[in-house]
Amino acid sequence: MNASSNRRDTRPGNPYRVPDGYFAELRNTLRERAGSEGAGETTVQGRGLWQRIRGVAGLSAAFGCLILFAATGYYFTGYRAGQREQLASQEQTGEMLLGYHVYTEDIEKLDAYASDTVAADEDRAGFAEAVTEYLDTYGYGGTDLLAALTDTGNDW
Amino acid sequence: MTETDDIRLIERLRASDRGEREAAFAQLVDRYSRRIYWTVRKIVVSHHDADDVVQNVFMKVWSSADRFRGESGLFTWLYRIAVNESLSLIRSRRAGLFASLDDGGAAFDRIVGSEGLFDGEAIECALARAVARLPAKQRAVFTLRYWDEMPYEQMSAVLDTSVGALKASYHHAAAKVERWVREDVSGAVFTASEPSADDSGEK
Numbered sequence: 159m160n161a162s163s164n165r166r167d168t169r170p171g172n173p174y175r176v177p178d179g180y181f182a183e184l185r186n187t188l189r190e191r192a193g194s195e196g197a198g199e200t201t202v203q204g205r206g207l208w209q210r211i212r213g214v215a216g217l218s219a220a221f222g223c224l225i226l227f228a229a230t231g232y233y234f235t236g237y238r239a240g241q242r243e244q245l246a247s248q249e250q251t252g253e254m255l256l257g258y259h260v261y262t263e264d265i266e267k268l269d270a271y272a273s274d275t276v277a278a279d280e281d282r283a284g285f286a287e288a289v290t291e292y293l294d295t296y297g298y299g300g301t302d303l304l305a306a307l308t309d310t311g312n313d314w
Numbered sequence: 315m316t317e318t319d320d321i322r323l324i325e326r327l328r329a330s331d332r333g334e335r336e337a338a339f340a341q342l343v344d345r346y347s348r349r350i351y352w353t354v355r356k357i358v359v360s361h362h363d364a365d366d367v368v369q370n371v372f373m374k375v376w377s378s379a380d381r382f383r384g385e386s387g388l389f390t391w392l393y394r395i396a397v398n399e400s401l402s403l404i405r406s407r408r409a410g411l412f413a414s415l416d417d418g419g420a421a422f423d424r425i426v427g428s429e430g431l432f433d434g435e436a437i438e439c440a441l442a443r444a445v446a447r448l449p450a451k452q453r454a455v456f457t458l459r460y461w462d463e464m465p466y467e468q469m470s471a472v473l474d475t476s477v478g479a480l481k482a483s484y485h486h487a488a489a490k491v492e493r494w495v496r497e498d499v500s501g502a503v504f505t506a507s508e509p510s511a512d513d514s515g516e517k
Binding site for chain 2: 169170171172173174175176177180181184185187188189191192193195
């Protein structure tokens with residue numbers, strides 16, 4: 159008997175245990191698992207195009223819906239509201255400009271009217287003074303002044 | 315249980331007939347589930363973890379039998395999957411139960427205490443406790459070599475590590491395990507080291 163066989167004879171045994179009937183149960187479990195996995199493989203191979211792509215299709219549809227909701231929401235709450243604000247702003251600016259324009263125009267007209275009135279009055283006064291001076295200088299001997307002025311035959 | 319049987323079994327696992335495949339799978343489970351379970355259990359300690367790993371191993375074989383290239387034997391392939399799954403589980407638990415590489419066996423005591431699926435003599439308990447204190451890969455090396463008495467060449471195929479590196483790893487692991495067993499059980503006569511290169515288990 160050599161050293162190796164001596165060592166084997168004296169080596170400690172296996173101290174581990176298993177529950178009763180464990181290996182029979184393991185056998186059954188493995189057979190069941192193999193059966194179910196095999197069936198699973200068959201199903202995977204035999205499934206149609208729709209079954210294979212429906213996951214991706216579902217994901218794409220969900221993403222599309224999300225984009226649609228986002229666009230709709232932005233249209234009604236963002237874009238349209240912005241447009242309304244812009245329109246309101248434009249109208250306000252137009253009114254302000256119109257008001258300023260009318261006001262300025264009116265002021266200018268009034269100024270012009272005022273200045274025209276004064277000038278006309280001055281002209282009229284000057285004309286009357288000139289006529290009076292002429293008549294005083296040259297005289298028409300009782301002739302009505304208006305008739306003298308409107309008489310087209312007279313070259314004065 | 316010969317290599318020819320394994321080749322025939324893997325051919326049946328690849329068969330197009332579903333009944334044939336399931337029958338071959340049942341045969342595979344009957345043939346290897348116990349050995350795989352005990353190896354995994356000694357690495358991961360917990361019965362529930364070992365159960366999960368073993369189920370994953372066989373389900374991987376079931377789903378990827380077509381990809382088995384036959385470069386190694388079926389048993390080596392099964393072992394490789396089992397050891398890799400066990401190491402992944404230990405590494406994933408490191409943040410929790412195995413927070414430290416060597417917590418003095420506290421994680422082992424906690425698992426064994428909660429599951430209650432553990433009995434044996436003091437030295438057996440001390441050995442299992444000492445193995446559980448080893449780093450993950452060293453634990454796998456020690457388990458395959460000491461408990462399963464797997465030749466280094468086969469271990470090399472399973473762990474994808476050179477024979478020299480495996481011998482060195484086992485040497486270090488055995489030294490630590492012996493020391494920890496002696497610390498746990500005073501006066502224990504226990505040796506895991508291989509006496510010489512001639513008697514190192516290569517057959």
